[in-house]
Ligand code: IPM
């Protein structure tokens with residue numbers, strides 16, 4: 001089969017890690033008989049420099065004409081002026097909104113080999129396998145009014161936390177469906193003791209809990225959830241939450257996995273393509289300007305994001321399994337980029353590699369499946 005992919009490398013380490021995901025996909029294509037065609041599109045700071053706009057119309061058009069988006073990262077100190085007309089992040093937000101990608105899936109799975117990479121005790125994070133479903137096109141990020149103005153009392157600014165029942169229901173539905181295919185537990189996270197929008201969220205989630213009796217639902221306040229993620233993270237299965245709560249909780253949850261450099265994400269809406277749902281796939285780490293250009297970034301988040309694309313958008317489950325097994329086997333063989341190299345230093349089996357070497361090790365294990373361990377499901 002032939003798949004068309006909008007390639008949006010963006011800024012910082014974005015181009016370095018997406019290039020490795022593309023190389024990895026070529027190996028998958030070769031082994032399984034698919035071809036992946038790319039149309040590269042500008043986004044973020046790179047797009048601002050070239051066109052003045054963080055998501056030029058042409059980029060959005062390329063996204064619309066493709067089967068999915070492979071995204072790197074956006075942002076960097078060069079574009080950080082708070083008074084600038086636009087920011088790189090605006091490109092990412094416009095893409096999420098423009099393509100209707102309301103459900104952001106962020107799986108956090110602790111790999112046994114990286115137990116020591118997290119600052120949290122191994123006994124606490126052992127066995128963590130959770131997925132956060134973050135609402136991505138509403139809430140504080142997008143609702144109006146959203147503005148800044150001056151009056152006689154000084155400078156003022158407002159953002160709005162607004163949700164409709166429909167927005168809440170559709171993202172929770174994604175969570176229920178995921179939970180059903182996993183351990184059957186869903187945590188709906190809100191701030192219903194303070195926020196009206198959260199009280200609606202809780203009302204809707206309670207109704208949906210009755211409609212989905214096969215899923216066991218708990219309602220957790222976001223501040224308590226932040227604490228539980230550190231105290232007993234292994235108890236979580238699926239977490240569903242508001243846009244900004246999800247932004248904050250997923251950075252926190254990433255610490256469980258040792259490094260943000262490990263974690264993939266998928267953003268989905270309702271648009272169907274052959275094999276699954278149209279999606280945008282991006283590592284959850286940012287553009288990491290401090291290490292950009294050095295060739296030392298961890299490509300595994302980008303590679304695992306591409307694996308999610310194979311599974312969720314193209315329906316290529318065996319192919320996705322093969323990539324994930326290759327990633328596992330690569331880590332088991334001791335390959336570590338600098339971000340996870342603190343782990344197992346006492347273990348002479350580990351070796352520190354750069355971006356390309358890490359991707360090479362994964363590719364070698366896709367090409368030679370006998371060298372990869374058993375697949376792990378999402
Ligand atoms: C994320 C990022 C983005 C967000 C930024 C880059 C706009 O932090 O994907 O979590 O806040 O959503």
Ligand code: MG
Pocket residue numbers: 247248251
């Ligand atoms: Mg974030």
